[in-house]
Amino acid sequence: MSVTPAALGRAVPYLRCPVCGGGLRLTGPGVECERGHSFDRARHGQLTLLGPRGRRFPGDSADQVLARERVLASGAFDAVAEALVRAAGDALAGVGHPVILDAGAGTGFYLDRVVDGLGDALGIGTELSVAAARRLARVNPAVAALVADTWDGLPLADGCLDLVQVVFAPRNAAEFARVLRPGGTLVVAVPGPGHLEPLRTEAGMLTPAADKAGRLDADLAGPFALDRVRVVDAVVGVPASVAVDLALMGPSGVHLDRAGVSGRVGPAERPVRIHVEVRSYRRSLQE
Numbered sequence: 056m057s058v059t060p061a062a063l064g065r066a067v068p069y070l071r072c073p074v075c076g077g078g079l080r081l082t083g084p085g086v087e088c089e090r091g092h093s094f095d096r097a098r099h100g101q102l103t104l105l106g107p108r109g110r111r112f113p114g115d116s117a118d119q120v121l122a123r124e125r126v127l128a129s130g131a132f133d134a135v136a137e138a139l140v141r142a143a144g145d146a147l148a149g150v151g152h153p154v155i156l157d158a159g160a161g162t163g164f165y166l167d168r169v170v171d172g173l174g175d176a177l178g179i180g181t182e183l184s185v186a187a188a189r190r191l192a193r194v195n196p197a198v199a200a201l202v203a204d205t206w207d208g209l210p211l212a213d214g215c216l217d218l219v220q221v222v223f224a225p226r227n228a229a230e231f232a233r234v235l236r237p238g239g240t241l242v243v244a245v246p247g248p249g250h251l252e253p254l255r256t257e258a259g260m261l262t263p264a265a266d267k268a269g270r271l272d273a274d275l276a277g278p279f280a281l282d283r284v285r286v287v288d289a290v291v292g293v294p295a296s297v298a299v300d301l302a303l304m305g306p307s308g309v310h311l312d313r314a315g316v317s318g319r320v321g322p323a324e325r326p327v328r329i330h331v332e333v334r335s336y337r338r339s340l341q342e
């Protein structure tokens with residue numbers, strides 16, 4: 056007999072059918088809407104809610120996900136997690152049982168920390184990568200894992216969320232505005248110009264677009280107003296193996312190979328700059 060993870064059961068009232076937009080109800084193997092569109096839960100616990108166009112892009116590969124998991128386990132990004140926990144705590148002070156979404160949540164590392172930091176929250180994580188969603192499904196009993204495409208319309212009801220966070224993942228401003236309640240908070244983590252240097256240059260990784268923060272503000276203008284910026288800027292020492300994983304876990308991983316990066320990185324522990332902006336935006340009060 057399959058048992059629905061508790062968080063998925065709690066999340067169902069906030070979900071909507073990716074085909075017709077109707078509400079969903081739990082069935083034995085998954086969920087279905089009134090029109091009979093049904094979606095099964097996978098063995099690992101994640102629920103796939105892709106629309107009629109299906110999966111047009113696989114998301115991160117299993118190798119990228121494994122590399123990311125090792126990097127995050129090393130503690131190199133703990134300061135980013137702490138900034139996200141503070142951003143959520145400030146935004147949700149006094150809000151009982153908040154419901155939060157992490158869009159493009161990866162392995163769920165940050166969502167786990169944020170949900171634990173809040174104590175009584177329900178976390179919903181969306182991912183396109185099946186390898187990531189499998190980990191997300193097990194990261195925290197208060198997290199429901201969905202396979203969904205941020206660009207294809209989120210399978211979530213209008214105005215149902217208290218907070219959306221997006222960490223180095225695709226942003227769909229119109230969808231985030233739709234699913235957030237008026238006055239809700241969007242927290243976005245973006246790399247600063249010095250992020251991952253000097254490794255980035257030495258390993259041949261892609262350079263983040265210039266003025267990412269300014270462009271982000273412009274993209275979000277309208278429904279969102281900037282509330283607060285937290286800057287994480289620290290140099291951490293990482294073993295050579297983690298430095299290689301750092302180079303391979305992100306977009307650069309698609310065009311770099313492990314042997315080549317290992318040769319450029321060398322065998323010694325290395326200093327790496329973690330330079331990240333955690334930007335909090337308030338959703339306007341108008342619908």
Ligand SMILES: C[S@@+](CC[C@H](N)C(=O)[O-])C[C@H]1O[C@@H](n2cnc3c(N)ncnc32)[C@H](O)[C@@H]1O
Pocket residue numbers: 113114115123158159160161162163164165181182183184187203204205206221222223224225305306
């Ligand atoms: C750079 S990783 C960041 C993962 C996670 N937020 C973290 O920081 O650990 C970007 C993630 O976004 C996912 N992704 C890419 N395109 C997506 C889309 N259209 N919808 C949902 N997830 C997507 C990838 O599979 C990947 O896990």
